[in-house]
Amino acid sequence: MVQYYWNPPYQNQHVTPPQVTLPAGGRPPGPPGREQSYIENILRLNRGEPGTFHFSFEHALDSGKNTKTVRGTVEAAGRDHVILSDSTTGHRFLFPMIYFDYAEFDNEVKYFPQQP
Numbered sequence: 709m710v711q712y713y714w715n716p717p718y719q720n721q722h723v724t725p726p727q728v729t730l731p732a733g734g735r736p737p738g739p740p741g742r743e744q745s746y747i748e749n750i751l752r753l754n755r756g757e758p759g760t761f762h763f764s765f766e767h768a769l770d771s772g773k774n775t776k777t778v779r780g781t782v783e784a785a786g787r788d789h790v791i792l793s794d795s796t797t798g799h800r801f802l803f804p805m806i807y808f809d810y811a812e813f814d815n816e817v818k819y820f821p822q823q824p
Contacts, residue, residue, distance in 0.1 A: 745820055747805065751785035753820075759813040761792055763803055776803075 761778045768774035780795040790808065792801045 746787075747808065748785040748787055748790070750817070750819060751782045751790055751811070753818040754811075754813060755782045755784070757781060757813050757815055757818070758795060759811050761790075761803075761811045762809040763807040764809050765807055776807075 758781055759779075761780070761782075763776045763778075765774045765776070778792045778794055778801055780793045783791040783793050783800065785791070788805050790803050790805060792803065793799075794801070
């Protein structure tokens with residue numbers, strides 16, 4: 709077997725990572741008494757509320773068409789995606805959150821209770 713200069717001739721050295729126990733929810737716990745105000749949680753709190761949602765994409769097939777605006781409601785939101793329903797057509801969109809820019813809601817935005 710030929711050894712390349714960046715691969716020293718070590719014999720099967722395996723590193724075992726330490727064991728980590730996660731709670732039943734699958735996410736590591738946050739600081740006690742603090743909400744996890746991630747975008748997907750805020751979108752979930754505002755499920756069904758009318759709004760305008762803006763997305764942008766790095767690459768576009770047509771020049772100048774790298775943005776998408778949807779007028780509608782949030783049906784569901786996950787850690788890496790959001791499902792929107794267009795209010796005029798009823799068309800449903802599944803967007804990866806990496807393309808999400810911002811949202812404008814018609815009503816007051818529902819948010820976690822704030823503690824002083």
